[in-house]
Amino acid sequence: MYQSLLIVVAILVKLQHCSWTDELMSTGVANEKAIDSLKALAEPIRLEIIEALSNGEKCVCDLMQETGLAQSKISFHLKVLKEAGVITDRQSGRWVYYQLDTRTLKSLQNWIKRLRKGCLNEASSCE
Template sequence: MLTSVDADIIRALADPLRMRVVSLLAHETLCTTHLVEETGARQTNLSNHLRVLREAGLVETEPCGRYTYYRLCPEALESLSGALGDLAATARATVAADTKRACS
């Protein structure tokens, strides 16, 4: 069953720039400067998107001098993946059983 946490993650991933950031962070830990260079986004815009990703539990921060590094939290994606997998399995079983609710 999908939870409110899963819904927050889905909302966070629904934005193309945030999805791009998540894809980049899947490959390596990056600082804001790297993410600005990779995405072409303005720093203030990127910071707002990173806040959303942090609040959804998708990324963690690591201060390093005057820079902040971001890393992806794979557990958040695995949790969502499991919930979506369960939903797909339920739908598959429903289709196979040809379950229909009668109209009244």
């Protein structure tokens, strides 16, 4: 009882520290992370934001200017992206700067790499 609680705590600590690490990539937990990231990316406005951030760190006002979108809309999508671990934020005065999280991108890349590895094996025929 006490021991299993310890294990749970250990897992939580681990997840907190290395969200999206590659050693977790083939577990269910990692898949949830993958889904969060993919879902976050899979939306036109968010993809536009991502593309904008691919040139470097930006604040919300920059993004508003670049995209011409309403502020509340951008904030909403930034929140989705942040909670998915796709971007990070940093406050400086009254500005908040957003940046792509390269760790998440790297993990996504590795995940896709793994998918490509064995996917061309032929099916054992069903007949």
